[in-house]
Amino acid sequence: EDQVTQSPEALRLQEGESSSLNCSYTVSGLRGLFWYRQDPGKGPEFLFTLYSAGEEKEKERLKATLTKKESFLHITAPKPEDSATYLCAHSGSARQLTFGSGTQLTVLP
Amino acid sequence: EPEVTQTPSHQVTQMGQEVILRCVPISNHLYFYWYRQILGQKVEFLVSFYNNEISEKSEIFDDQFSVERPDGSNFTLKIRSTKLEDSAMYFCASSPRTGGTGELFFGEGSRLTVL
Numbered sequence: 665e666d667q668v669t670q671s672p673e674a675l676r677l678q679e680g681e682s683s684s685l686n687c688s689y690t691v692s693g694l695r696g697l698f699w700y701r702q703d704p705g706k707g708p709e710f711l712f713t714l715y716s717a718g719e720e721k722e723k724e725r726l727k728a729t730l731t732k733k734e735s736f737l738h739i740t741a742p743k744p745e746d747s748a749t750y751l752c753a754h755s756g757s758a759r760q761l762t763f764g765s766g767t768q769l770t771v772l773p
Numbered sequence: 774e775p776e777v778t779q780t781p782s783h784q785v786t787q788m789g790q791e792v793i794l795r796c797v798p799i800s801n802h803l804y805f806y807w808y809r810q811i812l813g814q815k816v817e818f819l820v821s822f823y824n825n826e827i828s829e830k831s832e833i834f835d836d837q838f839s840v841e842r843p844d845g846s847n848f849t850l851k852i853r854s855t856k857l858e859d860s861a862m863y864f865c866a867s868s869p870r871t872g873g874t875g876e877l878f879f880g881e882g883s884r885l886t887v888l
Contacts, residue, residue: 698876707777707864707879708816751816760806760818760829761877 666691666756668764676770677742685737685767687752697735698761699728700751708751711737742771775799777880779865785886786855794850794883796865805848806866806877807840809833816864822848855887 669688677683689697696715700708712721714730721728725746727738737750749768753761778797786792798805807819820830820840827840837859839851848867852859862884866877 705882707866707881708877710876710878713876753816760821760831761808761816762818763816765815 666754666762668752668754668762670750670752670764670767672767673765674768674770676772677739679743679771679773680741682738682740682742684739685750685752685769687735687737687764688733689735689752689754690733691754691756691762693756695755697730698753698755699726699735699737700753700763702749702751702766704749711750739769742769744771744773747771775878777865777867777878779863779880779883781883782881783884783886785888788857788887789854792852792855792885794852794863794865794885796848796850796880797846798848798865798867799869799878800846802867802869802878804828804868805840805842806868807850808864808866808879809861810864810882811858811861819850819863852885855885857887860885860887 667690671686696713698713699711702708712728717732719730725740729736747770749766751766753763780795805822808816810816818831820834821828837853841849862882864879864882866879868877
């Protein structure tokens with residue numbers, strides 16, 4: 665069964681304290697691994713797509729990496745405005761996205 | 774910047790009633806989706822729609838649900854005979870390409886409360 669597991673469930677950081685979020689996945693025939701950001705009461709906002717092991721994507725303070733079984737979202741020197749829930753998702757043989765439960769990130773000033 | 778818009782933002786209904794959730798996707802997008810998120814749970818796929826027909830649907834999307842693109846701009850989700858467990862946030866999304874690329878543009882959601 666295709667699955668996406670994210671850890672930790674919640675993470676509190678001080679402003680400027682770098683860290684990483686983990687996404688473990690099992691899927692038959694990975695089409696892509698995706699990261700989204702979701703603010704409270706809002707829809708997910710697309711961040712990155714990764715297609716193959718070893719691939720990396722960066723955007724401002726965020727960098728996403730991919731291995732054959734995991735993806736990491738690295739947050740460098742976070743700011744309070746980076747506080748949100750970060751969702752990992754994959755698409756496999758079925759084209760719909762399978763989401764993880766998310767990591768709720770809080771960055772304290 | 775183009776965005777997906779959804780109405781209503783919040784709807785309260787009695788169990789057994791029918792509801793229609795409406796979405797206006799981004800104008801040049803070709804693929805449309807409904808996802809839902811029960812409070813505190815994962816975002817779950819319901820249905821995808823392309824070329825005026827359903828292309829994929831999940832086990833959740835049973836005969837109680839239907840989708841329609843009635844006029845070339847709106848995309849609707851109809852839920853017949855609502856149940857308590859239908860209470861959730863329903864997200865519409867659109868994409869210029871097949872969803873396998875993952876770059877879906879989501880609306881802000883319609884919160885459905887079934888009493």
